[in-house]
Amino acid sequence: MASLLSAVPVTVVETHDDPADAVLFPEEEAVVANAVAKRRNEFTTVRHCARTALKSIGVPPAPILPGQRGAPRWPAGVVGSMTHCAGYRAAVVARADEVTSLGVDAEPGEPLRDPDVLGLIADETERAALADLGARHPGTPWDRLLFSAKESVYKTWFPLTGRWLGFEEARVELDPAGTFTARLLVEGPVVDGVELKVFSGQWIVRDGIAATAIVLPVPPPAAR
Template sequence: MVLPDGSDIRSDCSAAQFVASFRELVADDIGVEGGDFKPADRDLPLKEEAHLGNVVPARRREFRAGRLYARQALRGLGIPETVIPIGPDRAPIWPTGVVGSISHTRSLCAVAVGLSADYLGIGIDIEENSSLSGELAKLVTHTSELNEREVIEARLGYDLPKLLFVIKEAFYKMHFPLNRRFLAFRDVRVELDVERHVAKAVIVSSSRFVAADTFDGRFGSSHGTLFSCFALSAP
């Protein structure tokens, strides 16, 4: 159904349900906001845009949406309106005392933030629910991760390599700011608990698993969007 202003009720509902599903995935003390890019269409230039550079309009739109949803998420933590600059690695620089992550698809944006007193790091990723090509799947996954692929895909209803891609991206976005160590997709092996929607990320070294380097995350899906979150609690 299309309203007189051109907006689509179905699209709005899907975006709202996506955010609600994401909120159910994370702990109560992690702030989650998101939705479509409509808030970015308002004629309100953001200070952060001055450092964005010469980018295509679609990239500028998703960037603006990310910053606007990030401000909403921060307000939920009691953090007042603030500028969120772009870091040297192009990641957002959060206010002191905050950790967080931003992710986009071609039509949706999600933000998750938490207090650094509670979390050392947070990483999220959202992707459209489409299958990876065979070649890309080989780059992203270990053979062992695809054991029982047909059973898992029948249970979840989406492409297992794409899910592993989303999980590893979320893990990397949590891990890199803490360690400044670049990890390739095959540097991490994922173990899934399909029933509980839990993913364990195991960092591998020289093809040998390092049991101490394991991290628990969550994953889910909503209206054609896959998502994952890793949050490392503070000691």
């Protein structure tokens, strides 16, 4: 994830392990009090990553609790996103005066296991594009990347709108060069008086992980 976001004003902390020194605040402990070990480890480690990232930008440690629809509630003046999958956890944070919103997602770097899932997340145009990409660039889990990209779209969208966004409400076009474009098929969020209809992101497949990320920088004053 860090290499994916090296050119933007964000801080990334990632790990492939669950560190023994990762701990939770009491308020967070209450959230996972009855969770199975896998869920508890993911929840704990990704918040450890988040607090490490926040410390690097001068924000003191604080509970990061799930809010509406499970979205993390970040400290004032901070935007961020967290993700985890088998063998990987990551948190990305930025100052709200530099980044408007961001979304990251990590998945196993392999094709979707259930072929029926593709029909739920992709429309006919997207499925045709995936077939073409698979023919031209075999070996890349394009369907998994599409799923991940749509997760990143939602994570970027939700803090700006507070509304659900279905898989069918954004059309994603993946580029073999490591980028993607998401065109919203519904009314987009308005930022500084401008409706956002397109999100641009990046993707990578490395070390068994397929990851995607979107960062919306704060527009420069002249553009507002």
